[in-house]
Amino acid sequence: MAFQMSIIAIGSLMLQFALNGLGAASVAAYTASQKIESIATMPLGSFGTAMATYAAQNYGAEISRIRKGVFQCILMSGSFSILSGAINVIAGSQLTSIFVGSQETEVLSLSHTYLVISGCFYFALALLFIYRFTLQGLGKSFIPTVAGIMELIMRAVGALVLTGAFGFAGACASNPLAWIGACIPLACSYYRTMKKLK
Numbered sequence: 745m746a747f748q749m750s751i752i753a754i755g756s757l758m759l760q761f762a763l764n765g766l767g768a769a770s771v772a773a774y775t776a777s778q779k780i781e782s783i784a785t786m787p788l789g790s791f792g793t794a795m796a797t798y799a800a801q802n803y804g805a806e807i808s809r810i811r812k813g814v815f816q817c818i819l820m821s822g823s824f825s826i827l828s829g830a831i832n833v834i835a836g837s838q839l840t841s842i843f844v845g846s847q848e849t850e851v852l853s854l855s856h857t858y859l860v861i862s863g864c865f866y867f868a869l870a871l872l873f874i875y876r877f878t879l880q881g882l883g884k885s886f887i888p889t890v891a892g893i894m895e896l897i898m899r900a901v902g903a904l905v906l907t908g909a910f911g912f913a914g915a916c917a918s919n920p921l922a923w924i925g926a927c928i929p930l931a932c933s934y935y936r937t938m939k940k941l942k
Contacts, residue, residue: 754896756899758899758900758903758904759899759902759903759915759918759919761903762903762904762907762915763907763912763915765907766907766911766912766915769848769850769851769854770854770912770915772844772848772851773840773850773851773852773853773854773855773857773858773912774854774855774858774915776840776843776844776851776855777836777840777855777858777859777862779843780832780836780839780840780843780855780859781832781859781862784828784829784831784832784863784866785825785828785866785869787821787824787828788821788824788825788866788869788870788873789873791817791820791821791824791870791873791874792821792872792873792874792876792877792878793873793877794817794877795813795814795817795873795874795877795878795881796877796878796880796881797881798810798813798817798878798881799813799814799877799878799879799881799882800881800882800883803881803882803883807938807941807942810878810882810938810941811938814874814878814934817874818870818871818874821870821873821874822867822870822871824870825866825867825869825870826866826867828863828866829863829864829865829866829867830863831863832859832860832862832863833859833860833863833864836855836856836858836859836860836863837852837853837855837856839859840852840855840856840859854912857912857913857916858912858916861913861916861917861920862916862919862920864920865919865920865923865924868920868923868924868927869923871927871930871931872891872923872926872927872930875927875930875931875933875934876888876891876926876930878934879930879933879934879937882937882941884933884937887929887930887933888930890929891926891927891929891930892926894922894925894926894928894929895922895923895925895926896922897925898918898921898922898924898925898926899918899919899921899922901918901921902914902915902917902918902919902921902922903915903918906918906921
């Protein structure tokens with residue numbers, strides 16, 4: 745888990761490097777948006793952590809419970825992700841003004857762009873947490889590590905390629921791109937693992 749987190753942190757550093765080249769307003773908008781996003785996505789991480797414990801407790805005893813638990817967690821976490829994403833899309837500028845003040849119009853506009861792009865993909869992040877932690881609870885650590893590497897690659901592509909092509913919006917897209925890129929191998933591995941256990 746620590747190795748996976750360090751891989752993800754490297755991708756974040758690359759993104760920060762790309763943002764620094766866009767100017768102070770972009771850095772301020774990204775920083776403020778990250779504060780809002782961390783509040784919005786913290787419960788999604790908690791759902792994932794709960795699934796690691798739940799899957800480990802039921803592994804070898806009642807596999808059908810794991811499948812049912814994952815399904816119910818997807819419903820709860822998915823609903824929360826849609827709600828928090830909608831709040832960020834609708835009220836992103838107002839939320840950012842808490843951190844930077846209402847007079848910083850450029851920062852507010854850029855921050856709203858980030859929260860709209862990112863907020864539309866919180867459901868993918870919810871799935872990522874659930875699948876990653878469930879697999880880890882089942883003792884399957886290889887694919888979550890591969891997913892972490894995929895996340896690094898996708899975030900690097902967003903930081904280096906999309907930022908150059910689309911500016912701040914490209915940088916904003918790097919996180920959702922990383923979530924989707926990591927979610928694909930995790931989802932495939934989860935369903936394959938559950939099929940084998942059945």
